[in-house]
Structure formats: C-alpha cells, structure tokens
Amino acid sequence: MATGLCYDRRMTSHRIIEGEHPEDPKRISVIYEKIVNCGLVNDPEFSGTSNPENPGLMVRIEAREATEREIGLIHSRDQFEFARELEDHDDEQLIMMTNEADSVYFNQHTFMCSKLSCGGAIETCLRVAQGHVKNAIAVVRPPGHHATPDCSMGFCIFNNVCVSAKTLQERMPDIKKILILDWDIHHGNGTQDAFYNDPSVLYISLHRFERGTFYPNDPRGDSTFCGSGQGTGFNVNIPWTEGGKLDGDYIYAFQKLVMPIALEYNPDFVIVSAGFDAAAGDELGECYITPAGFAHMTYMLMSLAKGKMAVCLEGGYNLSSISDSALAVIKVLMGQAPEKILDPVASPAAANVVQQCIDIQMRYWRWASERGNGLSLDVRAWQEKILWEKYKMSSAPVMHPSGLVFDNALLMSYKATELVEIAVLEFNNIFLAAIRPVVSN
Ligand SMILES: [Zn+2]
Numbered sequence: 085m086a087t088g089l090c091y092d093r094r095m096t097s098h099r100i101i102e103g104e105h106p107e108d109p110k111r112i113s114v115i116y117e118k119i120v121n122c123g124l125v126n127d128p129e130f131s132g133t134s135n136p137e138n139p140g141l142m143v144r145i146e147a148r149e150a151t152e153r154e155i156g157l158i159h160s161r162d163q164f165e166f167a168r169e170l171e172d173h174d175d176e177q178l179i180m181m182t183n184e185a186d187s188v189y190f191n192q193h194t195f196m197c198s199k200l201s202c203g204g205a206i207e208t209c210l211r212v213a214q215g216h217v218k219n220a221i222a223v224v225r226p227p228g229h230h231a232t233p234d235c236s237m238g239f240c241i242f243n244n245v246c247v248s249a250k251t252l253q254e255r256m257p258d259i260k261k262i263l264i265l266d267w268d269i270h271h272g273n274g275t276q277d278a279f280y281n282d283p284s285v286l287y288i289s290l291h292r293f294e295r296g297t298f299y300p301n302d303p304r305g306d307s308t309f310c311g312s313g314q315g316t317g318f319n320v321n322i323p324w325t326e327g328g329k330l331d332g333d334y335i336y337a338f339q340k341l342v343m344p345i346a347l348e349y350n351p352d353f354v355i356v357s358a359g360f361d362a363a364a365g366d367e368l369g370e371c372y373i374t375p376a377g378f379a380h381m382t383y384m385l386m387s388l389a390k391g392k393m394a395v396c397l398e399g400g401y402n403l404s405s406i407s408d409s410a411l412a413v414i415k416v417l418m419g420q421a422p423e424k425i426l427d428p429v430a431s432p433a434a435a436n437v438v439q440q441c442i443d444i445q446m447r448y449w450r451w452a453s454e455r456g457n458g459l460s461l462d463v464r465a466w467q468e469k470i471l472w473e474k475y476k477m478s479s480a481p482v483m484h485p486s487g488l489v490f491d492n493a494l495l496m497s498y499k500a501t502e503l504v505e506i507a508v509l510e511f512n513n514i515f516l517a518a519i520r521p522v523v524s525n
Pocket residue numbers: 268269270359361398399400
C-alpha cells in the first residue's frame with residue numbers, strides 16, 4: 085500500500101493583510117513543491133513537467149471543508165461563530181481583530197482555509213484508518229495545536245488534530261485509543277486542554293518550556309500536568325529547559341520515555357502533530373533537529389498501532405528546513421530507512437529533564453515505576469509533609485558535576501542549608517551525598 089498526501093493550494097489564501105508573518109502561505113507550497121520535484125507525486129500544473137506514465141508514488145487525498153458538526157466535536161459554538169463571522173468583516177476590521185488577538189491573524193479567507201485544514205487532517209486520518217493508504221501526511225495550514233476548545237491563538241484557528249482524533253473515534257469502531265505525539269517546539273496547549281480528562285487519547289508533547297516563559301507561556305506545559313479525572317496519567321509533557329536541542333536529545337527522550345509509554349498504552353492509531361520548528365535553521369525554535377532526526381522519530385512511531393499513522397503539519401517557519409524535514413519524514417513513511425544521525429548522544433540537561441519526567445510518570449506507567457529514583461513520589465510527598473510539620477525540614481535538590489539534578493534527594497531543615505556543604509560522590513553509578521558543616525557553633 086502507498087503513502088497518502090493531502091495538499092490543497094486553496095489553503096494558501098489565508099494570509100496576513102498587512103506586512104509579513106512567519107506563518108506564511110509558502111510554508112505548505114514549498115513542502116509540496118519539494119515532493120513534486122522529487123517525483124513523489126505527479127502534478128504538471130505545479131511543476132510544469134507532465135509525465136502521464138508516472139502517476140506518482142504517493143496517493144493524493146482530497147482536502148474538504150470540515151463540517152460545523154465535526155468542528156463542534158472539540159470547539160464551542162462561540163468559537164465556530166467567531167471564525168465564521170470573520171467572512172463578514174472588511175480588511176480594516178480584520179486588522180483590528182488581528183491586533184487584539186493572541187498571536188493569530190485573520191483575513192477574508194481564514195474561515196474557509198481553517199475548515200479545509202481541519203477537513204484535510206480528518207480525511208488524511210480516515211483514509212489511513214479505512215485502509216486506503218498505509219499511512220499519510222497532511223500538509224495543511226493554518227496549524228491547530230494551540231487552538232483550545234474556546235479560543236483561536238498561536239497562529240491556529242481550529243485544532244485540526246483534535247477534531248480528527250474525535251472524528252476517528254466516532255466513525256471507526258475499531259479505533260478506541262489514539263496517541264497524539266507532538267514534536268512541535270511549542271507546547272500544544274489546545275490539544276492538552278481538549279483531552280485533559282480523557283483516557284482514550286494519550287497526549288505526549290516535547291517542547292521548550294523554560295518555566296512557562298516560552299510560547300504559549302502557559303505553566304500547564306510543565307511535566308507535573310499529567311491529566312485529571314479519568315484522564316489522569318494520559319497527558320505527558322517533556323518540557324525542555326532551554327533551546328539548542330539536538331537529535332540525540334530527542335532520540336534519548338523517545339527511547340527512554342516516549343516509546344515505553346506509547347508501547348504500554350498500545351494505541352489503535354497514531355497522529356503526529358508535526359511542527360518542524362525544532363528543525364535546524366528555525367529562528368523561532370532555536371534548536372538543531374536534522375531531517376534524519378525527524379526521520380528516526382517517525383520510524384520509531386511506525387512500530388505502533390500496526391503502522392496506522394497520520395502526520396499532520398503544525399508549525400515550522402524556515403522554508404528550506406520544513407521542506408527538507410517533511411521530505412525525510414515522507415521517505416520513512418514510504419518505507420525507506422532513516423539516514424544516520426551524526427550526533428546521537430543526549431546532553432546532560434536533556435537527560436535530566438527526561439529523568440525528572442520518568443520520576444513523575446512512575447505514578448502512572450508500570451514501566452516507569454521500575455526506572456524511577458527508587459522512591460515513590462507519593463511516599464516522598466508524605467515524608468516531606470510529616471517532616472515539615474514535625475521538624476520544619478524540606479527537600480533539597482542534589483546536583484551532580486555532570487549537570488544531572490536529582491530533585492527531592494535530601495530532606496533538611498532550612499537552617500541546615502546555611503550551615504552545611506554537600507558533596508556528591510559517584511561510586512559504581514551510585515550517587516552518594518556527603519554533608520559537612522562549614523560553620524561550627
Ligand atoms: Zn510551534
């Protein structure tokens with residue numbers, strides 16, 4: 085079976101009325117052009133070269149406008165009406181509304197493009213689920229993962245991936261559990277919101293967080309936000325503490341955290357929120373993921389759900405980076421092995437974030453409980469509470485010279501921190517903390 089491709093040039097008509105914007109219509113046309121020029125689809129109109137003998141290796145999936153009912157599976161009536169009414173405004177009003185919005189712009193075509201983007205993602209997922217294609221990519225815009233059930237923000241109008249996930253569950257009885265893996269450099273706050281109480285969708289996001297100072301500046305992108313109610317444990321945030329991430333950091337996170345959790349969850353379908361703004365060359369993301377890095381992540385995810393996977397474009401603003409990255413992902417979807425990674429080793433800072441996430445996830449996943457710091461967080465929380473009440477002792481982190489930080493490694497009184505110096509020694513991979521007084525009285 086072939087790999088599917090959804091692209092519709094009408095989606096380029098959503099554009100900023102005045103000036104320039106990183107969420108540029110060319111983002112999807114350059115990816116499409118790359119695919120055509122590599123001979124993966126045949127489009128005489130676009131490439132100017134007609135070859136009727138070669139129908140292309142990818143199967144075209146037609147985009148269509150998502151219906152009000154489909155969008156209503158995730159979004160409020162107010163939000164749908166807000167988007168619909170954009171068609172009634174003139175340019176001057178749309179510019180004013182753009183200035184008042186949270187990082188999102190509007191024009192006369194925004195509503196139509198948003199419905200096409202959403203409907204394109206839905207059709208892409210459905211074609212994979214129905215077995216028409218083995219897997220597929222939706223090259224669509226505007227993106228979706230910041231759009232919450234009630235608010236369009238962060239370049240996003242409707243949450244394409246969330247609406248697709250809900251539609252799949254509604255229309256395909258065999259698809260009960262869906263993994264949404266979000267490797268866009270920004271936290272998909274909208275996706276997290278939509279399924280925060282829902283165990284039938286596991287959301288895993290790797291993103292720059294920096295204590296909530298990186299867009300969308302939402303403290304809920306932290307690793308401690310794991311879902312609520314029935315959905316507790318089904319929201320996994322991997323919050324990087326700075327930019328500059330390399331292939332090795334992402335591969336490490338996938339091998340140590342993402343894939344073990346994903347395998348234990350055992351989804352029936354995988355949707356990738358594929359922003360390419362962690363790609364090398366992206367000025368917003370400031371990271372260095374190579375096309376080979378994205379290819380390896382795709383390759384690993386294809387082992388899930390009998391390969392039933394739809395990749396859906398989110399962010400990514402360097403035109404050559406996103407087209408090279410998307411092409412590398414497509415080649416893996418089509419069956420090629422990923423290229424070699426040049427720098428496969430994770431940095432201590434990234435390894436530390438991953439370890440902290442494992443320590444949190446051990447509450448919810450059997451695999452993680454075997455690899456945590458050995459002491460259940462619940463037990464540690466109880467210890468802290470009792471020792472604080474009785475002896476005014478609180479926890480302190482221990483930093484190893486390698487850069488690894490172990491939270492809650494020591495419990496001490498606040499007075500002790502002024503009086504002692506702590507040395508950490510490593511012996512056969514066991515870290516030992518030694519405390520000595522520096523003031524004697
Ligand atoms: Zn992004």
